Amino acid sequence: MNATGRAGWMSALAWLLAGASVAADATAADEVPRPQLEEARKATTELLGQIRGELVRAIETSGPLRAIVVCKYTVPEISAAVSRKYGARVTRVSLRPRNPALGWADVWEQKALLAFEQRVARGEKADGLESFEVVNEPAGRFVRYARALPLGPLCVHCHGPPEQVSEAIRSALATDYPHDRAIGTELGQVRGAVVFKKPY
Ligand code: HEC
Structure with missing residues (x-):
């Protein structure tokens, strides 16, 4: 083998090795290690617990x-406080948000929400459906986590089918949220997701 031939072979080998290590990284990138997953579950559960507490008290x-x-x-405010505490974005999102500033799901969240809706359409219960991944985004790697929020009896007052939402609530919502898309979910269907996103 002459020098040029050897150099060519070596660079092909280097290319193969580089390719192999990129592939290995890509696989590792999909897995959320257990501590990060537990943190995402804890933060989202904390957010939901606090929201529920405030909501139940106000309704009662x-x-x-x-x-x-x-x-x-x-x-x-609760969402901002929990987000600060965990150094993450912890909030609720939807494919049909009421508040476009806070409620729109991003690309990853939209995929998770569509998958939840498909699973529910195939007969699975929405309660407890989860999706999580470490993803590479333009600004870095992030732990992404989403858990489905089914429409429960408490939510019907403000998100249920129009005929089940009182006239007073519909007109208050129309004033506060002129672009509201968050009425019309059936009991047990996916209203949205509670999500967690943190640099990794
Ligand atoms: C008293 C009325 C009311 C009740 C009850 C209620 N919501 Fe909402 N919901 C709202 C309002 C108002 C917003 C918009 C909040 C904002 O401005 O960010 C909202 C926003 C949301 C969002 C964020 C995405 C979006 O659409 O903007 C989700 C998800 C959500 N609600 C799910 C639920 C679930 C699940 C329940 C039942 C556990 C529930 N809500 C009960 C009024 C209500």
Whole structure:
């Protein structure tokens, strides 16, 4: 083998090895290690627990119409506080959001939500459906996590089929959210997801 031939062979080998290591990285990139997964579950459960506490209290003491204020002002605050605590983005998103500023799902979340809807359409229960992955994005690697939020009896007041949402609530929502897309989910269907996103 002459020098040129050997150089060619060596660079082909280097290319193959580089290719192999990229492939190995790509596989590792998909797995969320157990501690990160547990952290995502903990943060999202904490967010939902606090939202639920505020919502139930407001509905019991002043009724669902007054509870809209909780969703509009208190929930974004709770979400910001939990996000700061975990150094992550911890919030709720939807394919049909009420609040376009906070509620739109990004590309990864849209895929997770569509997969949840497909699984529910095939007969699985929405409760507890999860999706998680480490993904490479233009600005770096992130742990991504989503858990389905089924429409429960408490949510019907403000997100249920139009005939089950009171006239008073519909008009209050129309004033506060002129582009509301979050009415019309059936009981047990996917209303949205609670999500966690953190640099990894
Ligand atoms: C009292 C009315 C009310 C009730 C009850 C209620 N929501 Fe909402 N929900 C809202 C409002 C208002 C917003 C928009 C909040 C904002 O401005 O960020 C919202 C936003 C959301 C979002 C964020 C995405 C979006 O559409 O903007 C999700 C997900 C959601 N609600 C799910 C639920 C679930 C699940 C339940 C039942 C456990 C529930 N909601 C109960 C009024 C309500």
